Structure formats: structure tokens, C-alpha cells
Amino acid sequence: MTKVKRNKLALWTASLCAFGMVVGLAACAPQNNANDATDQKAEEKPAVQVETPEADSFGVVVADSWKDIYPDQYKSYMENEANKPLQNGGDKHNYLELYPALNTMYKGYAFALGYDEAAGHLYTLQSVKETPRTTKKEQLAGCITCKTPQFTKMVEDEGEGVYKEKFNDLIGEFDEPISCYNCHENDPQTLNVTGSYFVDSLGKDYGEKGKAPMNAQVCGQCHNEYYFDGETKATSNPYTGLDAMTPETMLAFYDEKGFKDWNHADTFAPMLKVQHPEFETMYGGEQSPMAKQGYGCADCHMAPAEGESGEYTSHNWVSPLENAELMKNDCSKCHADLEKEVKDIQANEEKRVTAISEKIEDMTGKIAAKYADEIAAMKAANEAKTEIPAASEDLAKLQKLQRTAQWYWDFVMVENSEGAHNSKLTEETLDKAEAAVDEALAMLA
Numbered sequence: 001m002t003k004v005k006r007n008k009l010a011l012w013t014a015s016l017c018a019f020g021m022v023v024g025l026a027a028c029a030p031q032n033n034a035n036d037a038t039d040q041k042a043e044e045k046p047a048v049q050v051e052t053p054e055a056d057s058f059g060v061v062v063a064d065s066w067k068d069i070y071p072d073q074y075k076s077y078m079e080n081e082a083n084k085p086l087q088n089g090g091d092k093h094n095y096l097e098l099y100p101a102l103n104t105m106y107k108g109y110a111f112a113l114g115y116d117e118a119a120g121h122l123y124t125l126q127s128v129k130e131t132p133r134t135t136k137k138e139q140l141a142g143c144i145t146c147k148t149p150q151f152t153k154m155v156e157d158e159g160e161g162v163y164k165e166k167f168n169d170l171i172g173e174f175d176e177p178i179s180c181y182n183c184h185e186n187d188p189q190t191l192n193v194t195g196s197y198f199v200d201s202l203g204k205d206y207g208e209k210g211k212a213p214m215n216a217q218v219c220g221q222c223h224n225e226y227y228f229d230g231e232t233k234a235t236s237n238p239y240t241g242l243d244a245m246t247p248e249t250m251l252a253f254y255d256e257k258g259f260k261d262w263n264h265a266d267t268f269a270p271m272l273k274v275q276h277p278e279f280e281t282m283y284g285g286e287q288s289p290m291a292k293q294g295y296g297c298a299d300c301h302m303a304p305a306e307g308e309s310g311e312y313t314s315h316n317w318v319s320p321l322e323n324a325e326l327m328k329n330d331c332s333k334c335h336a337d338l339e340k341e342v343k344d345i346q347a348n349e350e351k352r353v354t355a356i357s358e359k360i361e362d363m364t365g366k367i368a369a370k371y372a373d374e375i376a377a378m379k380a381a382n383e384a385k386t387e388i389p390a391a392s393e394d395l396a397k398l399q400k401l402q403r404t405a406q407w408y409w410d411f412v413m414v415e416n417s418e419g420a421h422n423s424k425l426t427e428e429t430l431d432k433a434e435a436a437v438d439e440a441l442a443m444l445a
Contacts, residue, residue, distance in 0.1 A: 052186055058150040061186045063179035070188060072307030077315040083120030085127055092117040105406055108265030110137045111273060121178035121317065124148065129171055139167040145235040146222035148174040149181035152194050163233040183218040195221040201237035211242055212283040213296035220279030225250060227259060245284025247411050247429050269399035274410040281415050281422045288422035342420055401440040408433035
């Protein structure tokens, strides 16, 4: 369906490698939350009334249309261009090379075709168009979720049926990456979660500033763990409410539902691919120390800046380690040397994650070796599109352990803070991954 026909019918963190503060926050208070007029859906009018620019054919006022009204915010937003993807010369990791075990862990799934470290928000559309996950494998339109506000508006206007359309049939219609509409709709004086699925998943906690500030919820609508519903193909979350946003509860949800993203190519284990659960890591369950103190994502990643019209909130999404003023005046209240703390966390987590990934790779290899005959028969049946023979009790248990180990390992791998958002939860989650691996290896010994 063309854009013109759609208009007759109906008239946003890609993730940065984000680092936060880890411990000792009792003496701190959020930098922006208390006085941020846009933290809740503001009722008050802006100091100066402005005329809303004309929306595009989707009903989205694109970022470029706001540049004369909010020049400082727009200029800082455009600074995200510096956070380039690998194919544009950016200093990014190819995760399949950085962690070779992923080639085994993701075998049979699109992430084994290509998996680069995410670039800035201005590249969301380019990245999803060019990744081998969409160029080498046919996908549905759900893959466009959070890549452009134009798709968000299309779903809002046309309903969930949009999710069932082919990725390649739709992707060419969009030209606006993550921008103003994702967090503000068409009113920069408010904060709004524009992804209706995330509003539903927050349940009664939506808009509850004391539990999760709105400046965190608008980021969380994209920086979360999601799946595509088996029937509607709609983008969905495996929980309702903050209390259910824990790795254990989400895994239990998927297990009870019998949900899988794919069957592993070697072991036929029904596998899960975690997305990017920054919001759940910060605000789910017991919550992180920062969350308990009332911090939102913007407090650390959208620092105050001085512009032509005075102080404003920077829309260049960066690590707090890249903002000397923030580290000096806020982070230092609880962290004498935050930069060293984060480097120590990185070093320790890299050692742990590498060890676990090697064990998981070893586990999948041993499963394939021990059940060579059974796996060969199952693989042949799968390729022939016939029903896979029932697995033995031992193999079924090993498959469950493989699924569990990867879920917990992946939860940390793709969360993007390398433990800094919630070090306690990160360590506990990796311990559970390792425990599942060790149990499988003991069975195979």
C-alpha cells in the first residue's frame, strides 16, 4: 500500500553504550526530575506560545521542522550524527567477531547473519535497512518498531494489522529516524510514551513518577525487552507492571506461553533472543540504586547545557562519562572517581562474560556431538518442513538448560551498560547463566 493510499485511510536508546552510576546514591537527588516541567504530561502552557509546524503525510512533525523554534535542542540532536555505524566508519564492534561464541549461540537465527554495535538515533532507519538480518532474511514490519516515529503513527492510525505486513513492503515509505515525536508527539512541552504497547505493559505504573519518571518511560518504550506476538505479530512485552520486569519473571512468562524466537540449528532447542532491557534493568523488580533515588534516563544521558537562549536540555544522547560537568557536579557527590569505577566494571564483566560464552559454546557443541544421530534426523525433518520427532527426556532437559543459560547471558550481553545500570542484578543474572551451563556440562560429563 502506498503512502498516499495510507493517508486516505488514516490522514523514538538503537542503543548507546550507556554508563550510569552504580552504588552509594543515598546522598544524591535527581538533577532534572524535580524541576523538569516536562517530566509528567504537562498541563501548563509554554512561556511563549508557538505555532506547531505542519506535520508530514504520516501526521508527524519531523525534527527539521522544529529547528528554528528550538535551535539549541535541534543542534544538540544533530550532534548524534557523530555516533556513526560501523558501515559509515564508526568505531563500533562487530559482536560476532568480538564474541565468536555468538556464532554458535545464535545459529539458525537472523542475529547470526549480522550483529553490529548500535549507532546513534539518527541512524536507526539506515541501520535496520542495511543489517543482514533484514537484507538476507525476509522479516515482518515489526522490525521497524522504534526505528521511526512514522511507523509508530502508522500503527496508531491503522491498527495492529500493520505488524503483519512485509518489512520490505513498508520500509521504503519512511524517512524520519528516531526524533522529537517519539518522546513528545507533536508537542515538545510534554513527554508522552507514543508506543501504545509499552503503555499497556506498564499498566498502572504508567505515568507514576515516583516509580519510574516519565523521562525514563519515554526512553524505556524502546530500550526494553519485547517479542512479536505469535498470532498478531504485534510488538509486545512479557510483563505488566514494574514488579514483573525481572529476568526470572520474564523467562517464566515465555516458558508458560511456550514462546520461542527460533529453534537452534544444531540442538533444536527452542531459543529466546533478548532485546535491550535497559529499562527493566533499572526499574524492574527491586530496582537499581539510581532508580530508587528517583533518577531518570535523561538525568545522566541528557545533561543541561548552555545555549543561545540560556540553559536547555541537550538532546545529544551520551554516556555521563562524556560530560565533565555532569561528573563533576553530580556524579562526584557519590563517586570520587566514576571513570575508574566504570572501567573496573567493564574489565570484570568482560572476563566473566567471555568465560560464560565459552562454556555455552562448549555446551552446544557437546549436545550436537552426543546426540549426533538424533540431531541429524531432527535437522533433516526440520528442513523438510515436517514435524520434528519427540526429543528424549535427557535431550529435552539439556535443551531447556541451553535456553535458560542463553537467556540470562544474553540479558546482560545486550543491556548495553555492562553492569553499570544495576551491578547487583547483572552479577546475579550471570551467576544464573553459569549455573545452567554447569548443570548441562555435568550431565554431559
